Amino acid sequence: MEKTGRSERAAPHALFWQQLLPELRHDGATLQSQLRAAIVGAILNGALRSGVRLPSSRELAAMLKVARNTVVLTLEQLVFDGYLVAKPRSGYFVAAREDAAPRFEAPAAERAGQDAPDWPSRLLDTALAGKWLHKTPDWQRYRYTFVYGQFDPKFFPVAEWRECSRLALSVGQIHGWASDAVEQDDEVLVEQLIRRVLPRRGIAAKPAQILLTVGAQQALFLLAEALIARGMAVGFEEPGYMDARNIFLRRQARIVPAELDEQGMRPDARLAECQYLYCTPSHQCPSGVTMATARRLELLQMAERHDRVIIEDDYDAETQYQGQPLPALKAIDRNDRVIYVGSMSKIISPGLRIGYIVADEQLIAALRSLRRLMIRHPSSNNQRTLALFVAQGHYDKLIVRTRQTLAERAQRLSDALVEHWPAIEFRRPGGGSVVWARLPEGIDGRGLAAAALAEDVLIENGDPFFYRDDQDGRFIRFGFSSIEIERIEPGIRILARLAKGLGGH
CATH class of the missing domain: 3.90.1150.10 (Aspartate Aminotransferase, domain 1)
Structure with a gap:
């Protein structure tokens, strides 16, 4: 009976820890990191209070069905970091925390009262304009x-990206990117763009002609903010990339649709009235048509004749698998009529969100100041990791x-x-x-x-x-x-x- 009583008293203790600790996954995150996150989370949210004794490393290993060394290494690191205290022959205990953040009871969720702002009436029409493609999140x-x-x-290059991430986190590299760069871009990445990426598209550029962005999307937004005024005519492929079109509509531009044929965007007479032309010559969005060389030259001649500017979105440029890819429109532009927008995210991962603009130095300087008002600059550690990824030959x-x-x-x-x-x-x-x-x-x-x-x-x-x-x-x-x-x-x-x-x- 006594033995049964001890077992019954131990059961609630074991059940508490089994509910507190997660079922460890084998899908990427290390077992140590998962166990650490669970224990730290329980301490910080108050589920484990100061002085609580943890089960022994042997008991935890049995509960989690992992090697005992995994548990021991995790607990020892938590002792080193001040979350736990190790007492000889007694075990591990939750440490006292003097720096614990104050906790406040959250007010019950209620409908806003009659004095709440009328948000729909405050929203500008331009914030909701245009057609949108619904993307299924799951x-x-x-x-x-x-x-x-x-x-x-x-197909994500896990090993190569991890290697470059480790390199970017070395002491020498951290000194190069960890400070607030204010409005400057990573010099190493800009150099790799100039030496390794842009030449593939036939483009030569200097550092002052390049601005890094949070994907091509931000590049288009910055260009619209800097160049497009209310009522300004913008030539646009029909059908075309709806997000770019919505960005221009937000600036209350007048969209002039340009029909497509098997050679790409048709430069008809209506485009002559447009101050800017937006196009995706490499693989047109959404049709995938590649703009013919003759059509590219025709667009450039029109831009020169009427003092117009072309915004080239080099959409899916690196994925030509039949024949040789044509050089970018920017590559055959001799009079700075083309603003070039590119992205590194399409090949590596959509979540990387690093794009760039290649354009006249004066325009880039203005865009750099505008970008500073929005985000200062894209994430510096991602910039450096990507620079190393290109330099090591992994991008090619x-x-x-x-x-x-x-x-x-x-x-x-x-x-x-x-x-x-x-x-x-x-x-x-x-x-x-x-x-x-x-x-x-x-x-x-x-x-x-x-x-x-x-x-x-x-x-x-x-x-x-x-x-x-x-x-x-x-x-x-x-x-x-x-x-x-x-x-x-x-x-x-x-x-x-x-x-x-x-x-x-």
């Missing part, structure tokens, strides 16, 4: 993910690997469409990571996208890319950067079946 839970702008985690290696992967998926997707859905109209891509397709008559892309969700398939309808009418919603975009190659054909088979049920062929 896209990874779907089996067939034909979405653009995401990547396959299996990743480009080759990405091209090969995208080429295989583009081939599989194109073949699947031809075999299972012959009524759909599309062009086989020679680069990039999308297929832009026109649906058979009678099928609405929005309806098809909604029906596909129920079948675990994600596609993007084409409506938000059009400034004007989207021709009865008959366009969809297939992204293939994130979908595993063996899932492409089954996904297309499902879409073809759904389209037939909706009245297509």
